[in-house]
Amino acid sequence: MKKLIDFPYTNVLVLGLAKSGTAAANVLLANGKKVRVNDRNAVKEDEIVINLEALGAEVVVGEHPLEVLDKIEIVVKNPGIPYDNPIIVEAERRNIPIITEIEIAYSLVEGPIIGITGSNGKTTTTTLITEMLAQSNQPVKVAGNIGIVAIEAAQSLEKEESLVLELSSFQLQGIVKFRPKIAVLLNIFEAHLDYHKTMDNYVKAKCNIFKQQTADDYLVYNADDPVIVEAVKEATSKLVPFSTRRKVENGAWIDNTSIYFKDEKVIDRNEVVLVGSHNIENILAAIAAAKLDGATNEGIRNVLITFTGVKHRLQYINTINGRLFYNDSKATNILATQKALAAFTQPTILLAGGLDRGNEFTDLLPYLSHVKAMVLFGQTKEKLSALGKQAGIKTIEIAQNVEEAAKKAYAISDENDVILLSPSCASWDQYRTFEERGDMFIQAVHRLV
Template structure:
């Protein structure tokens, strides 16, 4: 396991276990740090708790005693734990730095880091960059919000390997010195306000991705997003734009026929198999970052002519008697569903619904022109039924869950229809994760076959 070379903290509290907390605690213990682990939901008999105690950690479960902060120099917080947590509040009040696990990974990484963030498209872009580099014979490993935890990934990496990280606002809010050598900033839309409280707080967390960058680093940014284009003027790094609206001299752009990097014609758009206008932005961002890190046009073309989408993100599931099924369970907000709907010109049956966060769905109205029917489920069923009526959609069905919704959608479909799961809601009213929800859809499609 790798060792820190310049990490000034000795007495450290890891707040929250899960994957990132466990990996952080194990890393710190392997670096001879004095570690206290605190988790509300874990029990003394949990395998993780037992193993950490064997490694030398002091593990406190079932409560969050404020006294746990006595003598602590640093708090490593699980990204999902809000800053309103009493332990976190007190740590901030008494001047204890609060970081997330990616800060630890940064201190252990020898090679280049590509960091990807944005409100939507992170996983697709992260995957595209990773595959483009692999197809270009580069050594690369992917981690962060996708795949394995960052600190777990870096232990087996050499300085010749590139680490590609998908980064959430939760992770980026807790950094001190972390910086990617190439940052990708895809877009900023209102999201996670239950955590960040205000849009400005959310933006600040996202913009942390470039706050520590220097003149030696690159910032790939969405020139079509005004809030981003304005903010990146503050960056010290080399600005590399991507845009779908105009030609740029130093970044990635597209006309009606081709995609370019600066003046280099990279690929014909008709050869790209990934659907959706929003994915064009993801592709441009990925091309820019990949080219900056040594990817070849041949490697990029191989990926773009074969990659059909990340699981649960406008993923093509199959064709049954001329009906095309797409799994977009990752669409946990209206913006993501808007983008999914814009990807298709065919008649569409939309499966939507989930956790009711109190919002209405009128922002979807302009995007429902091709929707011939809606099948709704979950806590937001009634709101979505009302939306369907306002949109003039004549066929509206209510189902008890995603599996039944899939069956109902197929029963009213016709040849050449798209059957699209794009819920516009979080999954937590019925499912533990959006992945579980998407898997249920995929299984239901396979049963129809």
């Protein structure tokens, strides 16, 4: 077990278990810390609880009593727990620092960290960077919001290995010293305001990714995003822009035929197999970050001529009787669905709906011109139905879930249609995660064969 570096606290509260909380508690206990764990949804009989108590943790379950903060020096918060949680509010009142597991992972890492954040495209870009480095024979591990807890990856990380981290705003709001060697800021638009309350809070959380960087570090940023262009004026790191609109100095850019890093051609555009104009931004960001960490043009090209996307993000599933099925379950907001729709020109049947966060969907209107039908589900089905009628879409059907939506879409489709699951909403009204929702869709598609 690696030892924590520069973590001067003895009495620690881990608030919320799940994967990150459990991993944090285990590391803290192994480093001799006095750990108290509080999880409202857990019970004493849970295997996780039993194991942590056997290791010496004090575990409080079933409620959030304010007494769990007594004698505590720092709180390690599960990223999903909002800052208006009573324990967090009281911790702030007592001036107790609040961090997320990412901060502890940073205390375990000796080598370079590449951190990626943005409202959209994080998983694709994170995966591209990791594969580009691996194909260039550079030692690398990937973790963070991509499914592998950062602390767990840090435990087995060799000193010469790079750690590529996908980072959410929830994770980044809880950092203090975290400093990636290379930070990547893809885009920022209105999202997660139910958590962050204001757009300003959301932007600040995202920009935490570069706040601790110095002139020895790099910030890869979207030079086409006005919010980001304004925000990076405060950065002290070396700025490395990427742009789909113009040539940029010291960064990644594109013209009608090729993709470049600085003045060097990396690959022809027609060799790239990943669909969607939005993915060009992800590719440029990935090239810039990977090149800064030692990737070769050959390694980058090997990835781009074969990489068709990550699971649940515009993932091609199958072609059945000429109908092309795509799973974009990770599209949990309007912008993601805009980009998914923009990736296609042929007639499309859109499957959408999910948790109602109070959003209106009128920003989708300009992207519905080639949508011939909609199959809708979840809490937002009526809102989206009204939108479809406003767009003049004649065929609008309601389904109970994505499984039924897949069947209904196939029944009303014609040869050469795209059948696209791109919900534009979170999944929590019907499914535990967007992954579960996407898996249900994939299974339903395979049953159509």
